[in-house]
Amino acid sequence: MQQSEIQAVKQRFGIIGNSELLNRAIDIAVQVAPTDLSVLITGESGVGKENFPQIIHNYSHRKHGPYIAVNCGAIPEGTIDSELFGHEKGSFTGASADRKGYFEVADGGTIFLDEVGELPLSTQVRLLRVLEMGEFIKVGSSKTQKTNVRVVAATNLNMVQAIRDNRFREDLFYRLNTVPIVIPALRERKEDIVLLFRKFGSDFAEKYRMPPIKLTDDAKQLLSNYYWNGNIRQLKNITEQISVIEQQREISAVILKTYLPKEEAERLPALFSTSGREQKSFNSEREILYQVLFDMKKDMNDLKKLVHNIMNGQHAEIQNNDTHFPATIISNNDARINTPSSNKDFKSDKNATHENAEFRELEDPEVFQEAEEYLEEEEEKAPIKPMSLEDMERKMIKLTLEKYRGKRRSAAEELEISERTLYRKIKEYGLE
DSSP states (O other): OOOOOHHHHHHHTTOOOOOOOHHHHHHHHHHTSSSOOOOOEOOTSOOTHHHHHHHHHSSSSSTTOOEEEGGGGOTTTHHHHHHHOOOOOTTTTTTSSOOHHHHHHTTTTTEETTTTSSHHHHHHHHHHHHHHHHHOBBOOOHHHHHHOOEEEEEOSSHHHHHHHHHSSSSSHHHHHHHHHEEOOOOGGGGGHHHHHHHHHHHHHHHHHTTTEEEHHHHHHHHHHHHHOOHHHHHHHHHHHHHHOOOOOEEOOOHHHHSSOGGGTTOOOGGGGGOSSOOOOOOOHHHHHHHHHHHHHHHHHHHHHHHHHHHHOOOOOBBSSOOOOOSSSSOOOTTOOEOOOOOOOOHHHHOTHHEEEEEEGGGGGGHHHHHHHHHHHHHHHOOOOOOHHHHHHHHHHHHHHHHHHTTTTHHHHHTTSSHHHHHHHHHTTTOOO
């Protein structure tokens, strides 16, 4: 698509931003719209996934047909089948009349299944039949009905993990995921954050009849570098708070910081703490993980260097900005190996003290060999195996919950996240 066409789509559906990732998602939505392929929209909560099913519907040949949006997570498990597929009179207590389900009402149009990952497994089987055969059976009926519906689904769950945990059917995932559209998180669209803040500020100024708020340069930088766990929804909420509460219309970084939740400023667990090391900014969580693995490998190499320095009779204390090894190490048989405290050539010192005499044991090649073999064995026993961020976060939450015997408030304080975020993570990782 041409840039002008993408811009026209943005204006029509109120989408703000110039990010390449956002433009790519819009381009895919418009390209797939004329087909009847199922689409799965993924992205974190609050990124604006609800706009894309409307784009797909309005640019398709079904645009004159019905469009129904269903929040699967908001419908109780006991009534979800009735809501989606309808029911016959008397099929269950309270079914006083026949009822059409959403798939019957949306015939010839588009149905948007938001939070599709929350569907019960029994409902997933029914949905799979609609996608594969275009038919369904009402609750309490034995009659098969046909429907011609385009299905667009969305979720903020890690679907691969949900499949591993047996919370989502793999066959249904592949039927829904015929065309995937990934909506970028706000932190991946840093160039759009200030634009969104300005638009929200202008809207709230008009709504509450007050001058619009403006950001200073340092506030813009703080806003752009914030993590935004709640994405656009969180940004809009904070913009509204500032618009209503602050009397001063020019917002500095100091003022802005009071509205940014500290507990969500750093999403990663304490495992990635950089205390004691030079602070460094990262563009993504993946870079942080790579840096951690790199540092672990570097520390092992420095430890090997320590052994070689001992073998060469050099000062065995290695110190740099990242690593500090003491001047004493313990060998495999717990025999203490001491290293000199200076660069003095103790071998040529005829007046060496008893302390320096201890260094003569370093001349024994068996000691060197034993130390090096021990280090190599330890490295082979515990090779560095990369873990996904989800696995590391899940393990950290599980260990913390065990530490506090399931007390979520204490665990949330330990992890420096809110109880609400912890509850969501527990549910997401199946740690109930």
